[in-house]
Amino acid sequence: MTESSTMQVTVQNITTSLKDKPGALLPILHAIQDTLGFVPDESIPTIAKALNLSRAEVHGVISFYHYFRNTKPGKNTIHLCRAESCQAMGGKHLENHVKSRLGIDFHETTADGQFSLEPVYCLGNCACSPAMQIGTEIYGRVSTESFDTTINEIEASA
Amino acid sequence: MSFTIYVPCDSSAISLGADRIASAIIEEAKKRSISIQLIRNGSRGLFWLEPLVEIDTPSGRIAYGPVKRSDITSLFDANFLEGGAHDLFLGLTEELSYLKKQQRLTFARIGKTDPISLEDYIKNDGYKGLSNALNQTQADIVKAVTDSGLRGRGGAAFPTGIKWNTVLNTPSEQKYIICNADEGDSGTFSDRMVMEGDPFVLIEGMTIAGLAVGANQGYIYLRVEYPHAHKALATAIEKAYAAGYLGDDIKASGKAFHLEVRLGAGAYICGEETSLMESLEGKRGLVRFKPPLPAISGLFGKPTVVNNVISLASVPIILDKGGDYYRDFGMGRSRGTLPLQLAGNIKHAGLVELAFGMTLRELLYDFGGGSATGKPIKAVQVGGPLGAYLPESQFDTPLDYEAFAANWTVLGHGGVVAFDETANMAELARYNMEFCAIESCGKCTPCRIGSTRGYEVIDSIIAGQNIGKNIPLLRDLCNTLLNGSLCALGGMTPYPVLSALNHFPKDFGIDNEANVA
Numbered sequence: 005m006t007e008s009s010t011m012q013v014t015v016q017n018i019t020t021s022l023k024d025k026p027g028a029l030l031p032i033l034h035a036i037q038d039t040l041g042f043v044p045d046e047s048i049p050t051i052a053k054a055l056n057l058s059r060a061e062v063h064g065v066i067s068f069y070h071y072f073r074n075t076k077p078g079k080n081t082i083h084l085c086r087a088e089s090c091q092a093m094g095g096k097h098l099e100n101h102v103k104s105r106l107g108i109d110f111h112e113t114t115a116d117g118q119f120s121l122e123p124v125y126c127l128g129n130c131a132c133s134p135a136m137q138i139g140t141e142i143y144g145r146v147s148t149e150s151f152d153t154t155i156n157e158i159e160a161s162a
Numbered sequence: 163m164s165f166t167i168y169v170p171c172d173s174s175a176i177s178l179g180a181d182r183i184a185s186a187i188i189e190e191a192k193k194r195s196i197s198i199q200l201i202r203n204g205s206r207g208l209f210w211l212e213p214l215v216e217i218d219t220p221s222g223r224i225a226y227g228p229v230k231r232s233d234i235t236s237l238f239d240a241n242f243l244e245g246g247a248h249d250l251f252l253g254l255t256e257e258l259s260y261l262k263k264q265q266r267l268t269f270a271r272i273g274k275t276d277p278i279s280l281e282d283y284i285k286n287d288g289y290k291g292l293s294n295a296l297n298q299t300q301a302d303i304v305k306a307v308t309d310s311g312l313r314g315r316g317g318a319a320f321p322t323g324i325k326w327n328t329v330l331n332t333p334s335e336q337k338y339i340i341c342n343a344d345e346g347d348s349g350t351f352s353d354r355m356v357m358e359g360d361p362f363v364l365i366e367g368m369t370i371a372g373l374a375v376g377a378n379q380g381y382i383y384l385r386v387e388y389p390h391a392h393k394a395l396a397t398a399i400e401k402a403y404a405a406g407y408l409g410d411d412i413k414a415s416g417k418a419f420h421l422e423v424r425l426g427a428g429a430y431i432c433g434e435e436t437s438l439m440e441s442l443e444g445k446r447g448l449v450r451f452k453p454p455l456p457a458i459s460g461l462f463g464k465p466t467v468v469n470n471v472i473s474l475a476s477v478p479i480i481l482d483k484g485g486d487y488y489r490d491f492g493m494g495r496s497r498g499t500l501p502l503q504l505a506g507n508i509k510h511a512g513l514v515e516l517a518f519g520m521t522l523r524e525l526l527y528d529f530g531g532g533s534a535t536g537k538p539i540k541a542v543q544v545g546g547p548l549g550a551y552l553p554e555s556q557f558d559t560p561l562d563y564e565a566f567a568a569n570w571t572v573l574g575h576g577g578v579v580a581f582d583e584t585a586n587m588a589e590l591a592r593y594n595m596e597f598c599a600i601e602s603c604g605k606c607t608p609c610r611i612g613s614t615r616g617y618e619v620i621d622s623i624i625a626g627q628n629i630g631k632n633i634p635l636l637r638d639l640c641n642t643l644l645n646g647s648l649c650a651l652g653g654m655t656p657y658p659v660l661s662a663l664n665h666f667p668k669d670f671g672i673d674n675e676a677n678v679a
Contacts, residue, residue, distance in 0.1 A: 028444055071386050092582075
């Protein structure tokens, strides 16, 4: 099977298994993104048909929520906190360092496909600011040095 | 002889390496042929000491912290398993003054127990509230909550008992309990600590709410940024079902309550209750008009209780010890305790549960120990990104909903973020407008467009352009946001912006105070 038809089968299976839940759209989108890493535009007609919604409605929901993405992410997604508590502990300085170390801005992916960078507004780790998350791993009291160490470790193990 | 060791599984502790510490301890004990039992507890909330490792001894639990991976060998060498002397030795955990000075009701178990052990929960007073509730009428349960004086801990401080009473008295075949676990305010983490450190207390609180108002379905709307809380809740819910604490016949009472976790998707606005319900229904999180109140027409148009995690987690102790017990803590119309969260530039960041009434200054200095950098604290934002910045002159405000409101400040969800003198308040005000622009649901024009115009005008002010014209323009814009928005996002973004401008005019390039008024 081609990559795109495998994807369609995955989307179809997920949609069928969850469509009868009350308010099924967000659980479906989460399951698709958990499996594929993003919600491909091609999945919209399948979801719309199963939930008896218009394609515009499904697209509207996907685009409303910051967490859902319609493009393939890098191998590792870094969520860097921009909120007040992290700002109080040098978050802006860290943000500038992260962007220059990776050579990308927020919502971008490095050319080698290793890292995507996304802003996040609070990880609930405010007692250990500044904070970031890579995948589901959470990091506290992140310094420019500890950031570089973490990134180097990930790059070395890639 | 076997030793019992505690290493927190709280995500803040993990963010500082608790997982690596736990496996290193197990490895080292194995190497030395020492038999240990390692329990992953919740966090005590003393985050500058995390990862905090505790040992069970005959005289009580003894703490060591903050422990690094490289300390493990020396801890074993110092015989820490029997309370041996070491640089990281802190003494008896319960005697640590930060902890001892607190009044922990909602957080009574957190840090002590294994969060996902139902046996541990029951052994430590868990499910006593539910067992009382099962023998009471619905009206009596609601009365206990009303008598306790509990007000919504999410931020709006609406009396919980009154909300429940409305749902109880609205006839409907189907009703819902929603737990708002979309804790998006920067500087807050008490909901997360409860869900990771004592998930059963939330499940019990929601079950009691269901019994009280006649709802058999509950949803926890959890933010996607909390994967550890999600895991803990999922495990605890599964165990509660298996033990008959959830399901069609709760503890053979003939009463049903079902519970499911639903994940948000990174939208701050979904912490607003009507937007949250839209999201649960599978839609864009657009804020709804009120009325109708959610208590009358909420999720899928049915009567719905929407309460914050801390509100619901405070219900079991109220049903266990009675409304009067809880009401006897606090001051004025703010009854009971509030779990405060000390964050940002503060030396001793952490969770401080206290009866209402202590001053902000006591919290910042007696508990917080001043700023982390050692520089003077310039401003403190209380109540999340929609809360005002308080200057030093307001630090003597008591932590009480009404006292804060009288200052045009908000206590909100109890988040306290400190900034030292290097903070630029105009930059922060700009961020608050930008945050509003990013997170606006788009329904109300003042919020959707005003927020963008807001940070543009602050950019001009920061650049020193036309201050005399731009300051009144910013004030006028804030006034439009305040009065022309349906919900708190647009309606309260002016709080941080205007408080920054009023208290720190110099950061906005205003030298003459007369220009400020």
